[in-house]
Amino acid sequence: MNFISDHLLTLILFSPTLVALVLMLIPSGNKQALRWTALIGSLIPFGLSLGLWAGFDPGGAKFQFAEQANWYPAIGSSYHVGVDGIALTMVVLTTLLTVISILASFSITEKVKAFMALFLVLETGMLGVFVSLDLLLFFVFWEIGLVPMYFLISQWGGEKRNYASLKFILYTMGGSLGLLLATQMIGVLTGTYDLPRLLELWPAYQVSGNVLFGLPLATVKSIAFWAFVIAFAVKVPVWPFHTWLPDAHTEAPTAGSMILAGVLLKLGAFGFIRLVLPLYPAESQQYAGWLAGLATLAIIFGAFGAFGQNDFKRLVAYSSINHMGFVMLGVAAMAAAPGTADAVIALNGSVLQMFNHGLYSAGMFFLVGVIYERAHTRDLSKFGGLWALLPVYGTILIFVSMASLGLPGLNGFVSEFLVVRGAWPVLQVATALSMIGLFFTGAYTLKGLWTVLHGPLNEHWKGHLTEINAREIIVIAPLMVLIVVIGVWPAWILDIINRAVSMWF
């Protein structure tokens, strides 16, 4: 038992990879065995992360369950992992969504072994980003996550999967180039990659004469700041770095979209919260207006973009840009007024919004997948009045859509309220403008409903569509329960987030 509790994070981090290795030993033809092994295997990190949650002391040390081991001593980089309240919620979100996505992928029939194995490796990559306390380790995991997702899209994707997967990987890698360089620079200048030490060293970094590489130090730092920002902004994605997302989402297999929206986008936002704000407090404040402006544009144009779609999946994909914009608005509020109560409230909202968006966006993509598997089309103009044929599916779709719309009583509202509440005193104009986006959130969400479920029944589908099945209900049920629970009683999770954010800023 001691071994488990001493190495809990490492176990959570690498158990998915181990399960992926086990999958390699199972013959490719035995699809059921592969599926069930993957599912049961994915329950291991999920169970362990629940243990992590139970053992986490919200009022305790900043980083808990920390582990450190030698890795690259020559350049001052080590295997250093640990979680705070923010990372903790993300770890649990990741392990939960992986289980659910694997169950959702039971309908995959081609190359099951490779699919499941890639999925589990992807989980390790994502978890690594959340738990890394070493800048180099962070970057390694950051890039590892890309590879499985690239293959998931390019091998199991839709018609334009090659274009989409290439766009996805090149865009994200291109964005990370600056991050890599800036990371190297920080490591070389300070002699360490260890995050807790960098938090003290880098913001206060001074050089004699204030000139570095022939440039003023402030300029160098600003460039490094923007290198970080662009890498994470591509991932979030913040307007105008978002155009890879609709393509990647639309072409990815259902489970891929679920994870992409549910977790991968959070890596970007997490990068802002974990690295950009603490490492560059001065630059963050200097450029907070820019961040707020981009967040507002993401909220507004994400909503417009979603409203302008005629493909159901693309509509949901654009909604992510709109919803993640609120996360960014909270980040911008913290950048503008670090440490104030308003900013803490806003950032609380951001972190909770990350968790909430993980739940309902995964749910929305899953539900789009359910209808796509049956109808083989996502064209909104081809549906109509399906509620009469699919009463249970329709009700579930309305429920999850309402969470995404931010209906009070469901989870999305709590986080949006917190962000708006926190951002209003700090970024009044941006917050007021973001209301345009909030209004159109309603418009595009209802558009999905009014074209698919409501209106005159498209007789074409009569007798051709089957109701959502038991496995699919099991997939969506945990998400629905969490959506209600957080909407009605958010304190259990927000308390952890609130303490963590208060501790950081």
Added chain:
Amino acid sequence: MTTESLIWLLPLPPLAAFLLIVLFTNRSKALSHSLALAGAGTAWLGSMIVFFRAVGQHDLAENPIHISFNWLPMVDEWFKMGVMIDPAGAVTLFFVAWTVLMIFIYSVGYHNFGQPKGDHDRPGLPPHGATVGDKKHAHKVPSVEPMYSRFFALISLFAFAMFLLVVSDNLLLFYIAWEIMGFCSYALIGFWYGKESARNAGVKAFLTTRVGDVFMLLGIVGLYSATGSLNFHEVLGNPDTLAKLAAADSGVLGLSLAGLLGILLFIGTVGKSAQFPLHVWLPDAMEGPTPVSAMIHAAAMVSAGVFLAVRTFPLVSAGRVGEELTSAMMVMAFIGAFTALFASTIALAQNDIKRVLAYSTIAQLGYMIAALGVGAYVAAVFHLVTHAFFKALLFLGSGSVIHGMEHGVLHTGEKIDPQDMYNMGGLKDKMPVTFWTFVAGGLALSGFPLVTAGFWSKDEILTGAFGGHHWWVFGTLAVSALLTAFYTMRQITLTFLGKPRTKSAEHASENKTVMVGPLVVLAVFAVGAGWAGIPEKFPLLGGLIPNWFGEFVGSMLHEEAHHAESIVPLLTSLVVSLGGLYLGYMVYRDVKQGSPDPLARMGFLYKVFKYKYGIDELYHDVFIRPAVWISEVFTYRWIDKGLLDGIIEGIGKVALTLGRLVRNYIDIPLWNEGMTDGVGGGVRRTGDALRPVQSGRVQMYMVLAVLLVLVASVLFLFFAA
């Protein structure tokens, strides 16, 4: 049970009914409506207990019944969720509980419980009727609603939201309930979602009110940021906080902070209570089943909007000196008075029985808003209560009329609109209970003197506007009251009086007790509710019955305006009410089938009223089409596909071109043909030269091996030494 915990429990029975129906009993119609009725009944009982306990408490305004708990961690403190009953809440609770229960009971009959299943009915469309009897004597009768259980589930959720809204002690919980109600209205207006018109009406309601809601959200966060609390009693009941807000400059249009926040919150009311310019959703909302219309127009939705304005009245009136109106109050008075007149004119020219009522609702809500705008707080609340009773009655009555007409339509097989008043006439004798209750409601709406509730509340509003010397508000409202009486009498005359104008009207029949019973109960309130608030100074009658309402609700205000007495407003309300009714009867008493509306002689003006000033079309061209264009063309096609993807793909193309250049001008000539071929050729020649060594003879290999070992040993020894 303590009153505090009872208040918490009030909204829960309907919620429980909703959950149970959705999860378990949706296959059983009887079980579903039993659960819903039990839920509404329990909430009603609890409300009555709470109401009478609240009435018995003397200092209720200063010390509302109140309980709260920690809900949301906010940095170092907690946001507290709680419930509260103060005088305004208590009277609202009273009318909500009654109207909700009556609407629930009525719904059982309205949705044809106990009738056979329809021949071709399917979910998403209204029932079309069922054929009963053998082949010879087959005839059509109304059929049961296919989504009967779903209706009761949704309307239970609706009731839950309204109860929650009434008892909430802070703006956040209020907003939560408000939005859940918005969702319910969307789902219920679009209840028959298979009808395109119903679906569109639901979406329109949701989105139009959402315009108000996003402003309201800003108001809420603004108030929270400014005061650190959203609690009604702590913030809006605290003169110091209000004075501070009134003194602070908001930096927007020269408004004080209190004024800005008050207006932001008021925009929420404009949306929810369908005030100009966000009124467009309410007339379309009658696409839903009639009980839903009653729910929206009386018990819940629009009343919630006015209730918000009542709750936030201290904010808009903060910093008021004497009779002077604050900027925010001016806005309210203007919008309210304008809406009252504007909607009344449209109601004049509508032929759909429910549509007339819909516009009258908008006008009456305008009355309440205008009353708040001129500071007639008590009168506004009073009118809210009486209006809820008589408008619920009128809507359910109109539903009863339509139901009776549908019966006739099914019987005769005529292809006519059962909601068009020109197809009715003479229903007085066919549907006597509906007729008499409808008359009670109609007279209350017209403000028929002395006996109806509407008279007392309307008179108080006019008195308030007159006493404050707000002549333009007074004048506008008086004209609007005249029009109201006129079109109400038009409606009663066209529907019930005279001779039947169609066969269906001849064969219309009175509905079952389960439908007309609630009408009778509501009629009692439509008449009697006014007696609770007869002003002491009223000639002759004043003081006979104590003005309980004025004292109870008036205690909410810290200082109340005292007006000079005048007989003018009373005379005005007498003249406009009786005059309007008389004119309405005279103009419409013998309209024949097929003859044009007598008002059509007004020509252009009539058309303007009939087509609702063209506002729907205007909004379509000015807001909806540009929004679609911005989304589909500007954002998606131009910015995303054209500009941003253009840049990305441009970078890709540049990289590809560079790659080709490198390949064509460097790789191929230099490396492939020069170096690579050179190196390759060299290797091949060396290989050729060495080939004889690989002869395949073991002896040869042995010799070579020994030679190499010898050479290596020599070299090793040489260098080691």
